[in-house]
Amino acid sequence: MAELSELGEFGLIKHLTKDIKIINEQTIKGVGDDAAVLDYSDEKIVITSDLLVEGVHFDLAYVPLKHLGYKAVVVNISDVIAMNAKPRQIIVSIAISNRFGLEAIDELYSGIHLACKNYGVDLVGGDTTSSKQGLFISITAIGGAKQEEIVYRSTAKENDLICVTGDLGAAYMGLQLLERENEIFKADPQIQPDLSGYNYILQRQLKPEARYDVCNYLNNNNITPNSLIDISDGLSSEIMHICNNSNVGCQIYEDKIPINDETIKMAEEFGINPLVCALNGGEDYELLFTVDLNDYEKLKANNQISVIGHITKQNQGTNMIRLDNSIMDLSAEGWNAFMKK
Amino acid sequence: MAELSELGEFGLIKHLTKDIKIINEQTIKGVGDDAAVLDYSDEKIVITSDLLVEGVHFDLAYVPLKHLGYKAVVVNISDVIAMNAKPRQIIVSIAISNRFGLEAIDELYSGIHLACKNYGVDLVGGDTTSSKQGLFISITAIGGAKQEEIVYRSTAKENDLICVTGDLGAAYMGLQLLERENEIFKADPQIQPDLSGYNYILQRQLKPEARYDVCNYLNNNNITPNSLIDISDGLSSEIMHICNNSNVGCQIYEDKIPINDETIKMAEEFGINPLVCALNGGEDYELLFTVDLNDYEKLKANNQISVIGHITKQNQGTNMIRLDNSIMDLSAEGWNAFMKK
Numbered sequence: 001m002a003e004l005s006e007l008g009e010f011g012l013i014k015h016l017t018k019d020i021k022i023i024n025e026q027t028i029k030g031v032g033d034d035a036a037v038l039d040y041s042d043e044k045i046v047i048t049s050d051l052l053v054e055g056v057h058f059d060l061a062y063v064p065l066k067h068l069g070y071k072a073v074v075v076n077i078s079d080v081i082a083m084n085a086k087p088r089q090i091i092v093s094i095a096i097s098n099r100f101g102l103e104a105i106d107e108l109y110s111g112i113h114l115a116c117k118n119y120g121v122d123l124v125g126g127d128t129t130s131s132k133q134g135l136f137i138s139i140t141a142i143g144g145a146k147q148e149e150i151v152y153r154s155t156a157k158e159n160d161l162i163c164v165t166g167d168l169g170a171a172y173m174g175l176q177l178l179e180r181e182n183e184i185f186k187a188d189p190q191i192q193p194d195l196s197g198y199n200y201i202l203q204r205q206l207k208p209e210a211r212y213d214v215c216n217y218l219n220n221n222n223i224t225p226n227s228l229i230d231i232s233d234g235l236s237s238e239i240m241h242i243c244n245n246s247n248v249g250c251q252i253y254e255d256k257i258p259i260n261d262e263t264i265k266m267a268e269e270f271g272i273n274p275l276v277c278a279l280n281g282g283e284d285y286e287l288l289f290t291v292d293l294n295d296y297e298k299l300k301a302n303n304q305i306s307v308i309g310h311i312t313k314q315n316q317g318t319n320m321i322r323l324d325n326s327i328m329d330l331s332a333e334g335w336n337a338f339m340k341k
Numbered sequence: 342m343a344e345l346s347e348l349g350e351f352g353l354i355k356h357l358t359k360d361i362k363i364i365n366e367q368t369i370k371g372v373g374d375d376a377a378v379l380d381y382s383d384e385k386i387v388i389t390s391d392l393l394v395e396g397v398h399f400d401l402a403y404v405p406l407k408h409l410g411y412k413a414v415v416v417n418i419s420d421v422i423a424m425n426a427k428p429r430q431i432i433v434s435i436a437i438s439n440r441f442g443l444e445a446i447d448e449l450y451s452g453i454h455l456a457c458k459n460y461g462v463d464l465v466g467g468d469t470t471s472s473k474q475g476l477f478i479s480i481t482a483i484g485g486a487k488q489e490e491i492v493y494r495s496t497a498k499e500n501d502l503i504c505v506t507g508d509l510g511a512a513y514m515g516l517q518l519l520e521r522e523n524e525i526f527k528a529d530p531q532i533q534p535d536l537s538g539y540n541y542i543l544q545r546q547l548k549p550e551a552r553y554d555v556c557n558y559l560n561n562n563n564i565t566p567n568s569l570i571d572i573s574d575g576l577s578s579e580i581m582h583i584c585n586n587s588n589v590g591c592q593i594y595e596d597k598i599p600i601n602d603e604t605i606k607m608a609e610e611f612g613i614n615p616l617v618c619a620l621n622g623g624e625d626y627e628l629l630f631t632v633d634l635n636d637y638e639k640l641k642a643n644n645q646i647s648v649i650g651h652i653t654k655q656n657q658g659t660n661m662i663r664l665d666n667s668i669m670d671l672s673a674e675g676w677n678a679f680m681k682k
């Protein structure tokens with residue numbers, strides 16, 4: 001396989017983009033000029049960007065490059081979906097140190113291309129450069145929606161039902177498991193990582209998916225949420241964003257928060273309350289949304305949606321009813337202290 | 342001044358975005374949700390991204406942070422203008438190590454905000470994260486144009502006049518000067534850098550401008566170039582892009598290539614042929630474009646535009662006529678060897 005230095009910058013770009021086939025009619029011109037050209041004359045544009053940094057957002061000791069490429073795309077697509085828009089294009093910029101060869105870059109891009117394929121997204125541009133140290137991935141995702149379809153985090157209404165998709169806290173427990181096994185491996189490389197029986201939480205950490213399926217379900221059933229956000233930093237933080245931006249309060253119920261059995265099992269092994277993983281764990285990329293009470297019947301049919309509470313007046317606070325019927329304020333700073341053992 | 346750790350991520354974002362006022366009607370929603378929302382129903386979208394890496398693209402030993410922020414925006418805006426589009430929005434993602442305090446980040450953003458103001462661009466989103474080492478700036482720029490206004494690099498036509506804006510090679514000589522004085526300073530900190538008399542080449546390196554003025558002149562005079570590209574990697578490389586993408590050849594004339602007196606003086610001091618700076622220097626962010634012969638009279642009036650040659654058939658090659666009437670092939674690899682003394 002050719003080395004990076006032989007290819008040069010233009011050769012590398014050509015190599016990485018040679019198999020790209022444009023699939024969206026909104027993409028007029030992809031890679032190959034000063035800029036990409038898109039057509040969103042029928043829709044508003046939704047655009048977002050995330051930067052992933054080695055040693056901060058991921059550790060290549062236990063994250064395969066292909067998974068990393070996939071996840072880097074998905075976390076951006078999740079932000080487009082969290083506006084109730086359809087993801088259509090991404091732009092990928094990468095800074096990579098010379099410890100990586102062409103094979104490593106190809107692995108990374110194979111994950112990027114797979115995510116593009118799975119979500120029907122065109123890779124339309126970017127930048128590939130060297131870094132002195134570490135791998136940096138900056139992705140911009142672009143999508144579209146009719147003006148009336150776009151859902152903000154600032155428009156939740158009193159009495160709305162609060163819903164979440166899938167289950168919460170699994171990605172965080174997957175990370176804890178990977179970090180623990182990595183520490184054991186570093187201390188004694190003879191000991192092989194023991195990851196058996198935890199496929200679900202590992203997959204949630206290493207290869208998360210954006211909930212395009214649920215957004216499509218809502219749209220197909222004529223349910224437009226009043227507010228919508230994706231859960232990247234934990235349920236608690238995202239509910240607070242909706243309440244603060246919408247000038248409302250909330251009441252959610254601990255017993256309604258969906259947590260997978262594997263998450264619970266691993267949390268208990270670590271001596272962490274599984275609820276803390278769900279509230280503060282992050283990286284779940286599930287959706288949090290609020291809908292009119294009238295939509296309840298239509299929601300019920302989808303087992304990927306859990307109703308966990310309702311929106312209240314702002315002066316009623318942001319509360320969670322615990323299993324023992326005590327009330328916990330979600331905005332209380334002290335809650336974060338439970339996070340670390 | 343508050344420290345970064347006190348502010349936290351959300352506090353920092355709030356601090357950096359608190360004074361933003363949206364100025365373009367195409368910006369429906371800027372920072373503050375999962376994604377920005379834009380309206381380009383009347384235009385096609387042009388979108389591009391560049392990643393600047395400390396130690397690769399800039400050296401903070403001699404690049405002030407405010408200038409860096411300004412330049413990072415301008416190089417992206419230049420790519421939008423190089424499609425003959427109007428820049429309207431940027432998204433800024435930054436990874437920064439903990440050796441930088443809030444004051445440094447504010448300096449960087451003051452340059453970013455100044456560039457936004459000067460070019461009439463809205464800052465609509467981004468990401469701020471930490472890095473283990475070094476500063477990384479990833480910017481996505483978005484602009485718009487009517488479909489018929491957009492100009493690609495692949496549509497140059499035989500007999501077109503080849504034009505460049507401003508002058509070439511100055512940014513490269515500014516960099517050489519800064520690097521030389523930095524080396525002298527590192528060897529003996531008692532010796533102060535001697536940068537006097539070289540304001541122009543320093544400004545070209547540290548605070549380049551995108552040639553929006555020339556694009557506006559062309560549009561106001563009903564001149565639509567047949568092909569257009571910005572000169573980020575040196576004239577030679579960009580002409581080759583136009584010729585390769587348009588399946589044409591070119592003939593340019595050494596004596597027509599615009600080079601500033603300060604560039605020539607500094608190049609001679611370094612023992613470099615000034616022509617090499619213009620052909621291979623990079624970072625000038627001038628425009629290279631081709632127009633119909635009929636537009637010549639209208640171009641003449643603008644002293645920021647130089648006609649340097651014309652487009653030929655592809656089989657006539659990519660040639661420069663030297664001062665002594667000899668012919669040099671611009672695609673010849675050997676030329677690059679002149680670059681370093």
